[in-house]
Amino acid sequence: GKTMPISITVPDDGLARRPSRVSAVGNIESYDLSPKGERALFSARGDIFTAPIEKGATRNLTHSSGAHDKWPSWSPDGSQIAFISDLSGEEELYLVPQDGSKPPQQITSGGSAMRYQPEWSADGKRIAFGDKDGKIFVVTLADRKMTEIVDAPRNQIRDYTWSPSGSYLAFSMATNGNGMAQIHIWSVADGKVHRVTDDMFNAVNPVWDPQGNYLYFISDREFAPQISQVEFNYATNRSAYIYAMALRKDAKHPFPPESDEVAVTKPREEATPASEPKKEDSEAAKPETKPAPPPQKTLVIDFDGISSRVARAPIGADNYGGLAAKPGHLLYFVGPAFYYGRQGDRPAQLKIFSFKDRKETTIADDVNGYAMSNDGSKVLVRQGPAFSLFDATPQGDKTKKPVSTAGLVVDRVPAEEWNQIFNEVWRRYRDWFYVSNMHGYDWVALREQYQPLLKYVAHRSDLNYVISEMISELTIQHAYIEGGDFQIPPRPRVGLPGARFELDKQSGRYRISKIFEGENEEDLYRSPLREIGVNVKVGDYVLAIDGDELKGNDDPYRLLRNKADNPVSLTVNSKPSMDGSRIISYRPVSDEGNLIYLDWVAHNRQKVEEATGGRVGYIHIPDMGANGIREFIKWYYPQINKEALIVDVRANGGGNVSRMLIERLRRKLLGVNYSRTDTIGNTYPDGVFIGPMVALLDGNSASDGDIFPWMFREAGLGQLIGKRSWGGVVGIANRGSLIDGGAIFVPGSALANKNGEWIIEGHGVDPDIEVDNDPKSEIAGHDPQLERGIAEVMAKIKDHPVKLPGRPPAPVKTTR
Numbered sequence: 001g002k003t004m005p006i007s008i009t010v011p012d013d014g015l016a017r018r019p020s021r022v023s024a025v026g027n028i029e030s031y032d033l034s035p036k037g038e039r040a041l042f043s044a045r046g047d048i049f050t051a052p053i054e055k056g057a058t059r060n061l062t063h064s065s066g067a068h069d070k071w072p073s074w075s076p077d078g079s080q081i082a083f084i085s086d087l088s089g090e091e092e093l094y095l096v097p098q099d100g101s102k103p104p105q106q107i108t109s110g111g112s113a114m115r116y117q118p119e120w121s122a123d124g125k126r127i128a129f130g131d132k133d134g135k136i137f138v139v140t141l142a143d144r145k146m147t148e149i150v151d152a153p154r155n156q157i158r159d160y161t162w163s164p165s166g167s168y169l170a171f172s173m174a175t176n177g178n179g180m181a182q183i184h185i186w187s188v189a190d191g192k193v194h195r196v197t198d199d200m201f202n203a204v205n206p207v208w209d210p211q212g213n214y215l216y217f218i219s220d221r222e223f224a225p226q227i228s229q230v231e232f233n234y235a236t237n238r239s240a241y242i243y244a245m246a247l248r249k250d251a252k253h254p255f256p257p258e259s260d261e262v263a264v265t266k267p268r269e270e271a272t273p274a275s276e277p278k279k280e281d282s283e284a285a286k287p288e289t290k291p292a293p294p295p296q297k298t299l300v301i302d303f304d305g306i307s308s309r310v311a312r313a314p315i316g317a318d319n320y321g322g323l324a325a326k327p328g329h330l331l332y333f334v335g336p337a338f339y340y341g342r343q344g345d346r347p348a349q350l351k352i353f354s355f356k357d358r359k360e361t362t363i364a365d366d367v368n369g370y371a372m373s374n375d376g377s378k379v380l381v382r383q384g385p386a387f388s389l390f391d392a393t394p395q396g397d398k399t400k401k402p403v404s405t406a407g408l409v410v411d412r413v414p415a416e417e418w419n420q421i422f423n424e425v426w427r428r429y430r431d432w433f434y435v436s437n438m439h440g441y442d443w444v445a446l447r448e449q450y451q452p453l454l455k456y457v458a459h460r461s462d463l464n465y466v467i468s469e470m471i472s473e474l475t476i477q478h479a480y481i482e483g484g485d486f487q488i489p490p491r492p493r494v495g496l497p498g499a500r501f502e503l504d505k506q507s508g509r510y511r512i513s514k515i516f517e518g519e520n521e522e523d524l525y526r527s528p529l530r531e532i533g534v535n536v537k538v539g540d541y542v543l544a545i546d547g548d549e550l551k552g553n554d555d556p557y558r559l560l561r562n563k564a565d566n567p568v569s570l571t572v573n574s575k576p577s578m579d580g581s582r583i584i585s586y587r588p589v590s591d592e593g594n595l596i597y598l599d600w601v602a603h604n605r606q607k608v609e610e611a612t613g614g615r616v617g618y619i620h621i622p623d624m625g626a627n628g629i630r631e632f633i634k635w636y637y638p639q640i641n642k643e644a645l646i647v648d649v650r651a652n653g654g655g656n657v658s659r660m661l662i663e664r665l666r667r668k669l670l671g672v673n674y675s676r677t678d679t680i681g682n683t684y685p686d687g688v689f690i691g692p693m694v695a696l697l698d699g700n701s702a703s704d705g706d707i708f709p710w711m712f713r714e715a716g717l718g719q720l721i722g723k724r725s726w727g728g729v730v731g732i733a734n735r736g737s738l739i740d741g742g743a744i745f746v747p748g749s750a751l752a753n754k755n756g757e758w759i760i761e762g763h764g765v766d767p768d769i770e771v772d773n774d775p776k777s778e779i780a781g782h783d784p785q786l787e788r789g790i791a792e793v794m795a796k797i798k799d800h801p802v803k804l805p806g807r808p809p810a811p812v813k814t815t816r
Contacts, residue, residue: 016459016486017414024049024408027741029070030117031387032371034098035078037378040387040403043070045410046420046739048083050098051403053389058407061100066416068424068739071117074098075124076374082107082118082127086424091115093129093139107139108146114431114735116158121166126188128169130157132431132735136171136186149186150193154179163208165299170206170215175199183217183245185301196245196306203243205323207330210376212299213251214244216325218332222317226337230637231686237337240320242330242353246309247301255314258358314358322369326376326392328355333367340657341626350381354394363396364388417485417740418463419454423447425467425481425744429474432746434730439474446473460484460740467744476747477728477761478703484742495563495588497570498527498595501542501556507576508552511541516595517602525598528586536572536584543581544571564590597622604786608646611790615797617642624655624704632661637687641680643802644793645689647712648696650722650785654703656731658711665689666715674807681804690804692796693718694789697767702726707751709765714753719768719792722785727764 024045032041034050042049046068051058062069067087074081078098085094085104090111096104107127114132121127127139134152139145150157152173160171167188172181176199183197183206196215197203203219218240225234244254313330322333330353336344347366353359364370368382372392379392380403391399426447429438450470457463464481471479502513515538518527529536544550545559546569560568568588573581589595601620608618617639621628639645647665667688672681683690697709697720706725713720730747737743753759769792771785 012458014458019411019413021409022412022485023406024410025385025405027737027739028405028408029737030072031369031380031382032072032074033373033378033380034074035076035374037373037375037380037389039098040380040389041072041074041081042405042408043072043083044405044408045412046070046417047410048072048081048096049408050081051405051407053401053403058409059100060410061096061098062104063411065411065413066420068420069094069104071115071129073118073120073127074374075120076122077124082120084115084118084129086420086427089423090427093118093127107141107144108137114427116156119160119162121162122164123166125166126162128160128162130160132156134173136160136169138169138188147191149191150184159205161206161208163299164210164212167299168301170208172204172206172217183215185215185303187301194303194306196303198307205321207323207325209244209247209325210327212247214246214254216242216244216313216323216330218320218323219243221312230633233686238316238318241317242313242315242320242323242332244311244313245306246311247299247306249302249305249309251309254311254355255358313353315353315360322350324372326372329353329376329392329394330355331363331370331372331379331392333370340629350379352392352394352396359394361394361397363390363392364400412485414460415454415457418457418460421463421484421738421740421742422451422454422467424738425471428735428744428746429471432733432735432748433474434748434750439476441474446470460486460742464742475762476730477726478730478732478745478747480732480743480745482743482745484738485740492561493564493590494557495560495566495568496590496592497529497560497568497586498589498592499529503552504541504576505552507541509541509543509576510550510552510556511576512536512538512572514538516592516599518595518598524594526587526589527595528588531586534584534586535582536570540572540574541576542570542572543576543578545569547571560588564588604648604783607783607786608790611787612644612794615642616644616646616790616793618646618648620648620650621652621661621705621708623653624657624661624708625653626655628652628655629657629660636664636689640687640689642689642691643797644691645693646696646786646789646793647693648786648789649701649705649708650696650698651700652702652705652708653700654705656704658704658708661708662711662715662717665693665712665717669804672804679807681807683804691802692793692800694792695720696785696789697722697725697765698773698785699723699726699764701765703728703731706760706765709767710760713765713768720765721769721789721792722767722771722773724766724770725760725764727760727762729760 027045029043039050039052047064048061048069049058064087067085069083069085072081072083080095081098083094084091091114092106092111093108094104094106116130118127118129125141128136130136134156135148136150136157138147138149154174157171157173160169162169169186172183174181180202181204182195182199183203184193184195186193201219201221203217205218207216220239221241222239226237227234319335320332324331332351333348334351335348336346349362350364350367350370351360351362364381366383370379370381372379376392379390381388381390387403387405389401389403390396430443450466453466467481498516498518499512500514501510504511515529516527518530519525520527520530542550548559550556550559567585569583569585571581571583605618608616619635621632664687667685669683669688669690671684673684674681695709695712706727706729709720709725730750732745733748734743734745751759771788773785777784
């Protein structure tokens with residue numbers, strides 16, 4: 001009867017704990033160029049590197065396996081590199097010589113928040129950086145004094161930039177509830193912040209003219225929208241222009257009217273024999289080249305009336321970003337509109353605009369980002385995983401020079417990395433958790449409770465387990481950590497036919513028992529055995545796969561393994577014999593999940609159709625992301641004329657589009673529009689469903705799939721039927737990858753009701769009518785929740801039928 005502890009020791013070779021040299025190429029976080037573009041600068045896997053453009057060795061400047069060094073920035077004179085590091089346990093500003101001749105030097109102290117990119121002033125005397133609270137700090141290097149210059153009321157400030165003289169800092173921030181950012185300028189001299197653009201219009205990405213005459217920026221000022229093809233509604237796209245703001249009242253127009261003028265040549269004072277040209281005349285005959293004027297030593301800004309001294313660059317509206325300026329030119333991105341669930345309609349491009357000839361040319365296509373050297377001569381461009389150097393000129397597209405990142409390697413000490421990752425995750429939660437009281441838990445004490453377990457961590461997945469246990473203490477639903485430096489073997493890609501096999505025990509052969517119908521009009525739902533020319537049907541025996549005989553003691557999926565990328569042949573027959581068999585070929589799919597889903601939805605829709613005589617519509621929304629909004633658009637509008645609607649969000653995995661769906665479902669009929677030839681009118685506004693609705697939910701209706709049923713009821717759209725939902729609505733965000741590529745998602749934004757009370761989290765949404773889909777019913781082919789939904793809406797349309805009003809009689813407007 002005595003209880004005794006049992007000591008369990010599981011020895012291993014400790015392979016995952018062994019220090020090793022590993023490539024950091026897959027963990028590049030940011031990049032920059034030296035002032036004249038001779039070397040590239042990278043932060044990768046927690047270290048800071050410089051790499052040659054062509055010749056020489058790559059230098060690791062920090063060698064810090066136990067620290068996350070990031071956001072490197074080269075000093076204007078090229079001698080030093082500033083970066084942010086958590087080497088001290090908090091994120092602080094550091095400097096290191098660019099040649100690695102000395103160890104990094106800590107510049108700031110006392111930090112307690114995530115910090116962002118250091119930006120050098122042109123004279124190298126000051127460095128500005130931001131933090132997660134929306135603050136900007138300026139550090140004077142001579143005395144290391146740190147000054148907070150602004151605290152944004154919402155979001156973070158990431159686009160701060162120094163003037164050419166180093167006397168002003170420009171940035172954008174939103175100052176009120178409309179979410180529109182404005183350009184602001186901070187003065188070193190008096191410490192004042194001036195708003196210089198209108199608070200009614202979004203303006204971002206300020207960039208100084210190198211000569212100090214203008215401030216360029218991007219602003220959304222194009223309001224002509226795209227129009228939807230499924231309803232008369234709008235979406236904005238290509239809404240931004242690039243602008244130049246004159247900093248002084250006497251500044252010239254940056255884009256004056258163009259005019260061809262005659263060049264007047266002055267006559268020579270005395271003739272000279274052609275064979276003996278005068279030296280001064282010979283030199284005078286050469287074309288004159290005017291160097292760009294140097295920037296003003298003391299920049300003067302006339303803030304009075306500055307917001308009205310704005311001119312638009314003579315290029316069209318587009319989706320702009322990444323604005324930069326050099327003498328005589330502007331550089332910027334143009335990109336596609338955002339499509340939910342598919343690629344944009346064009347690649348992102350890096351373009352350059354010439355002031356002289358007012359022409360725009362493309363430097364590079366398929367661009368993920370770029371950095372320009374301080375002198376404006378070169379750009380380092382990222383295209384996928386590769387980096388290349390280009391001349392920052394209108395002819396730059398012809399100067400592409402690959403930049404090797406092969407030398408980015410780190411000497412990894414796993415135990416040091418794991419300790420750093422543990423502490424960074426702890427800080428991420430401290431900094432970004434949606435309420436600062438951490439749900440009342442002592443977050444410092446919880447770190448102290450779990451940190452001793454790090455000595456037992458023997459694999460990166462062990463670390464994820466320890467971290468997940470720590471963050472789970474906060475009793476929050478969305479608390480995820482994933483990935484990191486460990487490998488999961490890839491699964492074999494199986495060449496699936498979109499069908500089911502069954503074993504005919506009598507003959508010892510497999511036959512096709514079901515073929516998923518699919519919808520071959522959409523590649524997402526392509527059913528291989530339902531494509532044109534594939535001569536096979538349910539009941540046919542499959543006797544061989546790609547010539548390999550298939551018998552009852554084998555597994556058909558073994559023969560389909562690793563065949564997803566090529567056509568697969570089946571030897572089939574209506575009888576379990578090779579005699580009279582035929583060979584068919586199909587294009588396989590590697591995942592039948594979409595076909596299974598469509599089959600389930602189609603069965604539900606058919607069930608509703610049959611039970612209601614076609615009077616009631618049915619929509620299932622699988623998530624609140626790309627799949628969910630696609631299925632809603634696909635199935636809502638064709639059923640707009642039904643008398644009632646069942647909206648099914650069971651097993652909805654969440655996302656962020658529930659607000660769009662609720663906005664459409666809650667539209668109220670205000671009128672009906674008829675034309676001469678119409679017998680059926682069109683609702684005003686468009687897309688109004690006028691009949692009763694119900695929503696189905698269950699314990700797997702999660703996240704935004706929780707929010708949808710709550711708002712469905714809040715909007716008065718109808719009853720909720722099923723089981724209580726999952727109960728997790730504090731939204732998550734990834735604030736940057738961990739040093740080894742792992743990801744931590746911090747619950748950072750929670751939902752409150754209109755009375756200012758937190759809702760749903762930790763409980764879920766209770767149905768109005770509780771119905772359980774018990775196993776017995778489901779095995780018998782029933783769906784009690786759906787069946788109850790059908791009964792409820794049929795009762796409503798029986799008691800209160802809803803129809804559009806009839807066409808009014810034609811008016812008679814003659815006087816009698």
